[in-house]
Amino acid sequence: xxxxxxxxxxxxxxxxxxxxxxxxxxxxxxxxxxxxxxxxxxxxxxxxxxxxxxxxxxxxxxxxxxxxxxxxxxxxxxxxxxxxxxxxxxxxxxxxxxxxxxxxxxxxxxxxxxxxxxxxxxxxxxxxxxxxxxxxxxxxxxxxxxxxxxxxxxxxxxxxxxxxxxxxxxxxxxxxxxxxxxxxxxxxxxxxxxxxxxxxxxxxxxxxxxxxxxxxxxxxxxxxxxxxxxxxxxxxxxxxxxxxxxxxxxxxxxxxxxxxxxxxxxxxxxxxxxxxxxxxxxxxxxxxxxxxxxxxxxxxxxxxxxxxxxxxxxxxxxxxxxxxxxxxxxxxxxxxxxxxxxxxxxxxxxxxxxxxxxxxxxxxxxxxxxxxxxxxxxxxxxxxxxxxxxxxxxxxxxxxxxxxxxxxxxxxxxxxxxxxxxxxxxxxxxxxxxxxxxxxxxxxxxxxxxxxxxxxxxxxxxxxxxxxxxxxxxxxxxxxxxxxxxxxxxxxxxxxxxxxxxxxxxxxxxxxxxxxxxxxxxxxxxxxxxxxxxxxxxxxxxxxxxxxxxxxxxxxxxxxxxxxxxxxxxxxxxxxxxxxxxxxxxxxxxxxxxxxxxxxxxxxxxxxxxxxxxxxxxxxxxxxxxxxxxxxxxxxxxxxxxxxxxxxxxxxxxxxxxxxxxxxxxxxxxxxxxxxxxxxxxxxxxxxxxxxxxxxxxxxxxxxxxxxxxxxxxxxxxxxxxxxxxxxxxxxxxxxxxxxxxxxxxxxxxxxxxxxxxxxxxxxxxxxxxxxxxxxxxxxxxxxxxxxxxxxxxxxxxxxxxxxxxxxxxxxxxxxxxxxxxxxxxxxxxxxxxxxxxxxxxxxxxxxxxxxxxxxxxxxxxxxxxx
Numbered sequence: 001x002x003x004x005x006x007x008x009x010x011x012x013x014x015x016x017x018x019x020x021x022x023x024x025x026x027x028x029x030x031x032x033x034x035x036x037x038x039x040x041x042x043x044x045x046x047x048x049x050x051x052x053x054x055x056x057x058x059x060x061x062x063x064x065x066x067x068x069x070x071x072x073x074x075x076x077x078x079x080x081x082x083x084x085x086x087x088x089x090x091x092x093x094x095x096x097x098x099x100x101x102x103x104x105x106x107x108x109x110x111x112x113x114x115x116x117x118x119x120x121x122x123x124x125x126x127x128x129x130x131x132x133x134x135x136x137x138x139x140x141x142x143x144x145x146x147x148x149x150x151x152x153x154x155x156x157x158x159x160x161x162x163x164x165x166x167x168x169x170x171x172x173x174x175x176x177x178x179x180x181x182x183x184x185x186x187x188x189x190x191x192x193x194x195x196x197x198x199x200x201x202x203x204x205x206x207x208x209x210x211x212x213x214x215x216x217x218x219x220x221x222x223x224x225x226x227x228x229x230x231x232x233x234x235x236x237x238x239x240x241x242x243x244x245x246x247x248x249x250x251x252x253x254x255x256x257x258x259x260x261x262x263x264x265x266x267x268x269x270x271x272x273x274x275x276x277x278x279x280x281x282x283x284x285x286x287x288x289x290x291x292x293x294x295x296x297x298x299x300x301x302x303x304x305x306x307x308x309x310x311x312x313x314x315x316x317x318x319x320x321x322x323x324x325x326x327x328x329x330x331x332x333x334x335x336x337x338x339x340x341x342x343x344x345x346x347x348x349x350x351x352x353x354x355x356x357x358x359x360x361x362x363x364x365x366x367x368x369x370x371x372x373x374x375x376x377x378x379x380x381x382x383x384x385x386x387x388x389x390x391x392x393x394x395x396x397x398x399x400x401x402x403x404x405x406x407x408x409x410x411x412x413x414x415x416x417x418x419x420x421x422x423x424x425x426x427x428x429x430x431x432x433x434x435x436x437x438x439x440x441x442x443x444x445x446x447x448x449x450x451x452x453x454x455x456x457x458x459x460x461x462x463x464x465x466x467x468x469x470x471x472x473x474x475x476x477x478x479x480x481x482x483x484x485x486x487x488x489x490x491x492x493x494x495x496x497x498x499x500x501x502x503x504x505x506x507x508x509x510x511x512x513x514x515x516x517x518x519x520x521x522x523x524x525x526x527x528x529x530x531x532x533x534x535x536x537x538x539x540x541x542x543x544x545x546x547x548x549x550x551x552x553x554x555x556x557x558x559x560x561x562x563x564x565x566x567x568x569x570x571x572x573x574x575x576x577x578x579x580x581x582x583x584x585x586x587x588x589x590x591x592x593x594x595x596x597x598x599x600x601x602x603x604x605x606x607x608x609x610x611x612x613x614x615x616x617x618x619x620x621x622x623x624x625x626x627x628x629x630x631x632x633x634x635x636x637x638x639x640x641x642x643x644x645x646x647x648x649x650x651x652x653x654x655x656x657x658x659x660x661x662x663x664x665x666x667x668x669x670x671x672x673x674x675x676x677x678x679x680x681x682x683x684x685x686x687x688x689x690x691x692x693x694x695x696x697x698x699x700x701x702x703x704x705x706x707x708x709x710x711x712x713x714x715x716x717x718x719x720x721x722x723x724x725x726x727x728x729x730x731x732x733x734x735x736x737x738x739x740x741x742x743x744x745x746x747x748x749x750x751x752x753x754x755x756x757x758x759x760x761x762x763x764x765x766x767x768x769x770x771x772x773x774x775x776x777x778x779x780x781x782x783x784x785x786x787x788x789x790x791x792x793x794x795x796x797x798x799x800x801x802x803x804x805x806x807x808x809x810x811x812x813x814x815x816x817x818x819x820x821x822x823x824x825x826x827x828x829x830x831x832x833x834x835x836x837x838x839x840x841x842x843x844x845x846x847x848x849x850x851x852x853x854x855x856x857x858x859x860x861x862x863x864x865x866x867x
């Protein structure tokens with residue numbers, strides 16, 4: 001809405017609803033009366049100007065109003081039977097004539113100048129107003145050309161300009177009318193010439209519009225079209241005049257358009273619609289029409305239509321539907337569903353995949369209470385707690401919960417959700433749900449295995465310790481705890497002397513000193529426990545840091561009182577440890593919370609070709625490299641957060657690539673915190689190679705070696721994922737002619753050899769970037785990528801037809817067949833199925849036209865570009 005003109009002073013400064021008086025009011029009123037138009041009868045020219053304004057702005061009502069000294073008088077109106085005089089104090093146009101440009105009020109109910117106006121509060125219910133001043137050549141604004149509606153709207157800049165131009169036409173028409181009235185006193189012919197020029201000017205304005213404008217009789221005969229209409233259909237206005245508008249309508253839409261036209265004529269109402277139109281070159285475009293009845297100079301009703309091209313919007317809608325379908329398919333494959341809870345209405349909505357997870361019918365409409373009823377155990381309480389946190393703090397939630405489906409199946413689901421607010425108010429909760437039953441079961445089995453191994457370690461009859469350079473225990477197993485008769489917490493951080501006093505073995509302390517000096521020790525000593533002397537065999541292994549300094553030692557003590565039993569137990573234990581840590585083919589590494597290696601086994605050394613001394617205490621990045629370190633970092637962070645994770649990675653490139661299946665298992669301290677993780681990696685290269693081999697076999701035709709149908713469809717899908725690839729894709733659909741007699745007369749072995757030879761010939765014709773497939777029987781398909789010129793496609797098709805016609809020499813037989821080819825170009829929207837269907841349809845046409853030929857190549861005019 002343009003600002004008020006500061007030079008205009010309102011009559012009552014504190015009441016914005018009172019229209020201001022222009023500074024040149026006296027001169028303006030004199031010019032208005034000089035027009036000799038007030039209280040005159042309606043005139044077609046001014047009525048048409050009002051109708052054109054309403055049509056252009058797509059509003060139900062338009063008026064040409066003149067503002068007298070104390071009233072507003074309407075010269076022309078469309079959308080109402082008539083308009084009584086209006087007091088000037090209630091006139092919108094009295095405000096508009098003080099403006100230099102169009103006065104636009106999107107919502108009068110919000111404007112202090114108009115919200116109490118009877119036209120707004122009364123039965124008229126005027127909500128939208130836009131008025132362009134009607135300014136005479138000497139600058140007097142005598143009235144406005146205005147459009148109104150009962151709903152909020154806003155004009156585009158182009159429409160504002162067009163409304164302003166129409167107001168200028170109205171001003172010139174008023175001047176012309178005055179001149180005509182004056183001239184009529186002397187020469188009626190002069191009046192007729194001026195009026196003709198005015199109408200010609202009006203027609204010029206209409207014909208300059210970008211919208212499609214037409215007039216047609218009830219039977220569809222076009223009486224008039226503007227140049228924009230003719231250009232849209234690749235014709236001239238003269239060529240279209242007298243033809244039927246239904247000939248331009250897509251055949252499938254003609255019945256609906258015919259019914260709509262009948263409704264316009266029967267009801268005399270303004271009716272809008274959308275349908276497909278076909279131009280001269282066969283191009284299909286969507287057009288939105290606004291239709292109304294307009295009568296010609298003889299009173300005959302005509303269909304007045306104004307249209308605009310909405311093809312881009314329709315394509316966007318189609319793309320949106322395709323994207324939604326893709327998301328639905330993706331969710332189905334990943335078993336991920338969505339949900340939304342409207343907190344205002346209490347309505348809960350599930351996606352199709354969420355219904356499948358719950359194993360309920362497709363039309364199942366969940367209620368909140370019944371949805372929560374699927375969860376079992378403490379899941380309901382955990383959900384309530386998460387929802388309360390979200391409502392109080394806006395915290396999203398991420399839970400794994402048990403539920404029982406509608407069929408009674410016990411399952412685990414991963415549920416995430418968050419709260420959404422509008423204007424500070426909580427309005428909805430949205431989230432997703434994934435069936436993680438299989439992963440949860442694997443985790444439970446892994447946890448059972450971990451507990452089993454931990455129980456074995458803690459029950460081994462071996463004392464295992466780690467002592468730092470200050471001789472303080474940093475690690476002890478259960479056997480060592482039993483030796484001291486104290487819990488683990490009372491041992492860690494203390495020395496042996498602090499635990500046992502001065503009565504400790506001097507021999508043991510001497511060996512400890514040598515171990516801390518860097519010399520590995522292996523010895524036996526007597527250890528008195530609760531008065532009983534036990535013979536112990538001990539091994540102390542210095543622990544050196546990267547700088548070579550001894551940080552402490554690892555200690556293993558075995559009770560060998562019963563020498564034979566202890567020795568056998570030690571051998572069994574040693575064999576178990578070696579088999580677990582060294583002999584297994586898996587790569588085992590212990591990685592700390594600082595992402596440095598603490599331990600690696602022999603398989604790990606062999607894989608990386610480095611000694612463990614070069615690996616232990618080094619950052620994982622220095623061993624794995626930047627690329628692999630960055631790729632595995634998210635998994636490492638999840639493991640350090642306490643989650644057991646599994647993933648796969650490839651090492652190397654080309655034929656030397658090796659695949660690993662890797663699991664990260666968190667290492668927890670006694671207080672439950674995570675101090676690192678164990679990495680276990682299995683070489684699954686042979687499995688992957690076999691998997692890839694089987695995948696390739698599944699996508700190849702065993703007879704010809706060409707792609708089969710599944711492989712061909714996969715090739716098309718991957719190609720069309722590239723931007724713009726579909727626009728330059730051509731597809732040839734082939735069916736061999738006269739092949740069945742070869743099979744019937746000479747047997748399937750000869751027929752198979754003919755198929756193989758034909759496949760070899762076709763494969764030599766196309767480029768490596770193209771694809772050839774045998775779809776089944778004697779049906780083949782060729783996909784040509786990056787086709788810029790239709791002649792290139794025809795050249796390939798001609799070569800294929802020639803290859804089929806050439807004789808096939810098989811076992812002394814000289815056999816002749818042929819092929820028919822259907823051709824289709826372009827899948828810009830990524831719809832390869834539609835492309836295949838079009839090529840298949842062209843193949844049927846080629847067959848019907850006599851076989852051994854090509855159908856589907858679109859003709860070009862001599863001047864049409866080839867790319």
